[in-house]
Amino acid sequence: MPISLRRKIRPVGGIIAMTPDTLTTPEKIVLDGKTFVPAEQIPIPEWPCVLSERPQPVLTVKDDDLFLITDTLGNIAGCSINDVNPSMGLFCADTRFLSRLELQLDGHSPILLSSTADKGFSLSVLCTNPRIDERLPADTVGIRREVVLNGALFEEIEVSNYSTTTLSFELSLSFDADFVDLFEVRGHGRDKRGRLLRLVEPPQEETPHLGLDTTQHQQPEYVEKSLTLAYQGLDGAVMESRIKFQHRQPDDFRGYTAIWRLELASHETQKLGYRINILTNNKLSSTVNPPITLVQARSAELMEEREWGQQITQIRSDKSIFNRVIERAEQDMYLLRQSFGKHQTVSAGVPWFSTLFGRDSLITASQTLMLNPKIAKETLTLLALYQGKSEDEWREEEPGKILHELRLGELARCQEIPHTPYYGTIDATPLWLMLYADYYSWTHDGETLEQLWNHAIASMDWIDRTMEKTGYLSYFRKSKLGLANQGWKDSGDCIVNRKGELANGPVSLCEVQAYVYAAKMRLAEIARMKKRLDLADRWVEEAKNLKVRFNRDFWIEDQDFCALALDGEGELVDSITSNPGHCLQLGIFTPEKAYSVAERLRAPDMFNGWGIRTLSSSSPAYNPMGYHIGSVWPHDNAIIAMGLRSLGLIDQALEVFQGLFDMTSLQPYQRPPELLCGYERNGDNAPVQYPVACTPQAWATGSIFQLLQMMVNLVPDAPNNCLRIIDPTLPESINRLSLHNLRVGSTILDLEFERSGSTTACRVAKKRGNLRVVIEA
Numbered sequence: 001m002p003i004s005l006r007r008k009i010r011p012v013g014g015i016i017a018m019t020p021d022t023l024t025t026p027e028k029i030v031l032d033g034k035t036f037v038p039a040e041q042i043p044i045p046e047w048p049c050v051l052s053e054r055p056q057p058v059l060t061v062k063d064d065d066l067f068l069i070t071d072t073l074g075n076i077a078g079c080s081i082n083d084v085n086p087s088m089g090l091f092c093a094d095t096r097f098l099s100r101l102e103l104q105l106d107g108h109s110p111i112l113l114s115s116t117a118d119k120g121f122s123l124s125v126l127c128t129n130p131r132i133d134e135r136l137p138a139d140t141v142g143i144r145r146e147v148v149l150n151g152a153l154f155e156e157i158e159v160s161n162y163s164t165t166t167l168s169f170e171l172s173l174s175f176d177a178d179f180v181d182l183f184e185v186r187g188h189g190r191d192k193r194g195r196l197l198r199l200v201e202p203p204q205e206e207t208p209h210l211g212l213d214t215t216q217h218q219q220p221e222y223v224e225k226s227l228t229l230a231y232q233g234l235d236g237a238v239m240e241s242r243i244k245f246q247h248r249q250p251d252d253f254r255g256y257t258a259i260w261r262l263e264l265a266s267h268e269t270q271k272l273g274y275r276i277n278i279l280t281n282n283k284l285s286s287t288v289n290p291p292i293t294l295v296q297a298r299s300a301e302l303m304e305e306r307e308w309g310q311q312i313t314q315i316r317s318d319k320s321i322f323n324r325v326i327e328r329a330e331q332d333m334y335l336l337r338q339s340f341g342k343h344q345t346v347s348a349g350v351p352w353f354s355t356l357f358g359r360d361s362l363i364t365a366s367q368t369l370m371l372n373p374k375i376a377k378e379t380l381t382l383l384a385l386y387q388g389k390s391e392d393e394w395r396e397e398e399p400g401k402i403l404h405e406l407r408l409g410e411l412a413r414c415q416e417i418p419h420t421p422y423y424g425t426i427d428a429t430p431l432w433l434m435l436y437a438d439y440y441s442w443t444h445d446g447e448t449l450e451q452l453w454n455h456a457i458a459s460m461d462w463i464d465r466t467m468e469k470t471g472y473l474s475y476f477r478k479s480k481l482g483l484a485n486q487g488w489k490d491s492g493d494c495i496v497n498r499k500g501e502l503a504n505g506p507v508s509l510c511e512v513q514a515y516v517y518a519a520k521m522r523l524a525e526i527a528r529m530k531k532r533l534d535l536a537d538r539w540v541e542e543a544k545n546l547k548v549r550f551n552r553d554f555w556i557e558d559q560d561f562c563a564l565a566l567d568g569e570g571e572l573v574d575s576i577t578s579n580p581g582h583c584l585q586l587g588i589f590t591p592e593k594a595y596s597v598a599e600r601l602r603a604p605d606m607f608n609g610w611g612i613r614t615l616s617s618s619s620p621a622y623n624p625m626g627y628h629i630g631s632v633w634p635h636d637n638a639i640i641a642m643g644l645r646s647l648g649l650i651d652q653a654l655e656v657f658q659g660l661f662d663m664t665s666l667q668p669y670q671r672p673p674e675l676l677c678g679y680e681r682n683g684d685n686a687p688v689q690y691p692v693a694c695t696p697q698a699w700a701t702g703s704i705f706q707l708l709q710m711m712v713n714l715v716p717d718a719p720n721n722c723l724r725i726i727d728p729t730l731p732e733s734i735n736r737l738s739l740h741n742l743r744v745g746s747t748i749l750d751l752e753f754e755r756s757g758s759t760t761a762c763r764v765a766k767k768r769g770n771l772r773v774v775i776e777a
Contacts, residue, residue: 584643609681
């Protein structure tokens, strides 16, 4: 039943944080004198949306912990058939703060002329009008939209009349916010949700009566030049999207739709605009403090991006298309940075994984040590802060274990999902140890090494305790809402044997054992440096024993290949997959087995021309559209390419590079996707897109820098003040490559590589510091 008020009420842009004086009842929430009521008590007029019948291409922009996905018009449609493009919206902290943002002209959708999200933190759209009756001929109104994210959402709209006569029409912007958790967007069902709210404010001379009155049906009067969308979660948190209009103010409101009645003389332009601040309990939801105007927001982003560019290694070649790929990767690494408290690391990917992950962040940080080792330092430190401290089956937390995924939305806050954080990953802990050692090799940062040493010991202790059960580092789901598979291939259908049958746990993945081997060998070197010879000798001995058992237990004799895993019975999970490729660089294989694996990965059932498939196309379980059962992942291939290079199989490694580079150059914005379908590369056919791949995605972006590292083959030893460059090799598609501002230890240097035929020469162009550079042909 609608509420009737004795005085008119209006929406306002403010909300007051919860205090001890807050009054909350089923009928209302009073926060320091301002009143919210459940949305159903005050029906508001609806503005019709334009139906979309098919999935639309999207534009994606990101700033720290904010990201926005719109269609190519810059719109987020208020309705669609079959819920196409469910990921559209403005998101922060795993919550959708805007689910509708729809611009219309006289109730019609504009016609797109061009649009781009090239800058990453902003989008630009140019559109025009369709023909609307006789009074508005087609293509006479030009509409230029610019949206920028910087702690808030800013938009400016310029509307121009390009006809020779005066034009009159309505321009409307419709807003809405459902405040759903990102897990709900992805399909997670809930039995109960919080409640949408309306913010009301009485005239100053009287306080409205909020009781029900069945004899009156007076509706609120919406006169303020701002709007507030609000919601109270089941945890009691009040979330808001506050919309404040700038430049020319709306002439009218209809519900959450702002309406401008424009009359433009010939070649006249008018500017409209607004800012959306998002809040939780009256505090900014974003960690970024927003400015006031779009111009300030754009300037702040450009300045920060320039500062980032000055801190990283600048990599350029003599080929423009290659440089565009590199520049995009540099920009995307900037965009993917995300703040978590006092620290900042890379989020895994937009839209589904825009948060802190263990495995993804660690692999990306490892891939980008050549670009900026600070990413690794921040990642190591942040994950150490969340390192497991107690036993918790719901979250699969254990002492010393590195987290899998951290979520901040309502489902996590209400304990409906275990991601607070969730620890269901088998490989993040050894990957943390590997990065810990590699970071020190690049930086000689003794202070960080010492600060994190106890975390390293705790991580190794967790590995040793976990290996007691099966002799290998194995996983088995404990949490009822946890992941069934806990390696990098974590979908439910991917751990299969040669018959296509799912393996039963506990599962021991081949690449995870290689990570453990590498972690023990690398940490032993640090222990020896710290005069902990007892630990160093023990870890080396354990690594050697693991290597012997691994080569015996994981080998498929009739395939002359390494098994994907061992199952809970100790039986081989004997499908042909990409996973053994991760082992190649880490030294766990005997030489003959390593070369056998390397050759098998190049067979046509694995290499499809763009890259190496996750699963052989000969497997009964193969599906080129499957997430982990036949698709091609850039990061998977970059790791394998590093392994091929370590074996001296340089041509094979460059073949993987060329396939991935060709694929990336054909992508929108020359940006590698999270994955692509596993269909064969045939002639001029473009790579087949995976429908819901994240882009940008951290370790896909990081693969570009890992492939560059594979080419130039830098071997840093900052503790001994040395950099070895071993047999650098540029592909035939590149003649010259330069690295400026490369950091190794305390030295900054510039390197230049030039190819002549099959030989690549390297020279040190500039050096600031006393690092010894040894070039080995």
